[in-house]
Amino acid sequence: MIHNFNAGPSILPRQVFEQASQAILDFNQTGLSILEIGHRTPLFQAVLDEAIALVKELMQLDSDHEVLFLHGGATTQFFQVPMNLLNDNETAAYLDCGVWGTKPIKEAKLFGHVNVAASSKDRGYTYIPRDFEIPADSAYFHYTTNNTIEGTQMHFVPETTVPLVADMSSDVLSRVMDFNRFSLIYAGAQKNIGAAGVNMVVVNKNILGRVTRQLPSMMDYRKHIENGSMLNTPPVFAIYVCMLTLRWLKEQGGVAAIEKINNQKAALLYDTLDSIPVFKPTVDKADRSKMNVVFVMENPELEKAFLELCKKEGMVGVKGHRSVGGFRVSLYNALPLGSVKTLVELMQHFALKHA
Numbered sequence: 001m002i003h004n005f006n007a008g009p010s011i012l013p014r015q016v017f018e019q020a021s022q023a024i025l026d027f028n029q030t031g032l033s034i035l036e037i038g039h040r041t042p043l044f045q046a047v048l049d050e051a052i053a054l055v056k057e058l059m060q061l062d063s064d065h066e067v068l069f070l071h072g073g074a075t076t077q078f079f080q081v082p083m084n085l086l087n088d089n090e091t092a093a094y095l096d097c098g099v100w101g102t103k104p105i106k107e108a109k110l111f112g113h114v115n116v117a118a119s120s121k122d123r124g125y126t127y128i129p130r131d132f133e134i135p136a137d138s139a140y141f142h143y144t145t146n147n148t149i150e151g152t153q154m155h156f157v158p159e160t161t162v163p164l165v166a167d168m169s170s171d172v173l174s175r176v177m178d179f180n181r182f183s184l185i186y187a188g189a190q191k192n193i194g195a196a197g198v199n200m201v202v203v204n205k206n207i208l209g210r211v212t213r214q215l216p217s218m219m220d221y222r223k224h225i226e227n228g229s230m231l232n233t234p235p236v237f238a239i240y241v242c243m244l245t246l247r248w249l250k251e252q253g254g255v256a257a258i259e260k261i262n263n264q265k266a267a268l269l270y271d272t273l274d275s276i277p278v279f280k281p282t283v284d285k286a287d288r289s290k291m292n293v294v295f296v297m298e299n300p301e302l303e304k305a306f307l308e309l310c311k312k313e314g315m316v317g318v319k320g321h322r323s324v325g326g327f328r329v330s331l332y333n334a335l336p337l338g339s340v341k342t343l344v345e346l347m348q349h350f351a352l353k354h355a
């Protein structure tokens with residue numbers, strides 16, 4: 001039995017793997033594979049329409065918000081956002097809380113000015129800054145809702161009158177939020193919504209059309225809206241896997257229902273870490289991520305032994321990111337509570353042996 005704690009690409013629901021494999025052989029009893037149908041056929045249009053409708057329903061979006069499925073991963077959004085929202089002479093405010101906070105700042109500087117409203121670099125990105133100021137004349141405020149590598153998560157939405165832009169790649173649809181508060185949300189699919197190769201963008205159409213620069217068509221959100229995410233051949237299979245995963249999420253009871261289970265998983269793991277002195281969580285308690293749990297060991301020499309035990313017991317993807325070390329356990333929507341229970345038992349056994 002394998003327990004998959006990978007940080008991304010990561011575990012998806014079993015039924016999604018089964019349905020996706022079936023669709024490769026015979027899509028909806030057409031005798032055709034999902035991999036060989038035209039993207040402008042009614043067959044694929046129905047998939048795309050359902051995926052968009054499910055996002056709107058699960059996020060309870062109002063009619064100003066459009067849903068797009070684009071290429072290039074979240075990393076393309078790091079520059080597509082300022083390209084569309086920031087004029088050369090304007091300033092956008094950014095929050096820097098880790099690797100995924102720093103990269104979009106670097107890209108935005110290619111298109112305008114950046115004001116880093118706050119950074120947690122001083123303590124190795126182990127906390128989320130509070131009481132920072134967002135200047136009222138900022139073109140927008142950008143932040144990362146969940147810092148996948150460092151294991152911190154924003155448990156509040158910053159108060160501001162400027163348009164909010166968020167990279168939600170690693171916690172989108174994992175908890176209830178007022179998604180309509182955001183002018184733009186983006187998320188690479190490979191953590192909570194599907195297979196790698198597609199990027200979900202939710203954009204309030206009222207913020208578009210302000211920049212004066214010329215945009216290549218593929219970079220222009222308005223062109224994608226006009227063309228229904230089909231300016232060119234979209235990543236058909238990746239969108240299909242998203243649609244199946246979104247269907248699964250709806251069947252589970254939607255975002256509020258999955259949030260309850262996500263809370264249970266995170267509480268079980270953090271309670272265990274807090275109660276066993278062998279393990280040492282690395283980030284401030286108030287800012288702990290419910291998606292990516294990062295910890296090291298009191299005695300670093302034991303880390304290898306624990307890693308080997310995990311490997312032997314079928315625990316996949318628990319090694320920490322190379323920039324942080326230690327361990328990172330990802331608890332995305334599709335990870336069953338049972339996998340966390342099994343891991344916690346293993347930790348308790350290990351601690352008894354090495355106390």
Ligand SMILES: *Cc1c(COP(=O)(O)O)cnc(C)c1O
Nearest residue numbers: 073074075100148167169170188
């Ligand atoms: C994984 C991740 C990214 C990078 O996504 P790509 O699709 O590889 O470009 C960006 N931001 C966050 C928060 C992530 O977790």
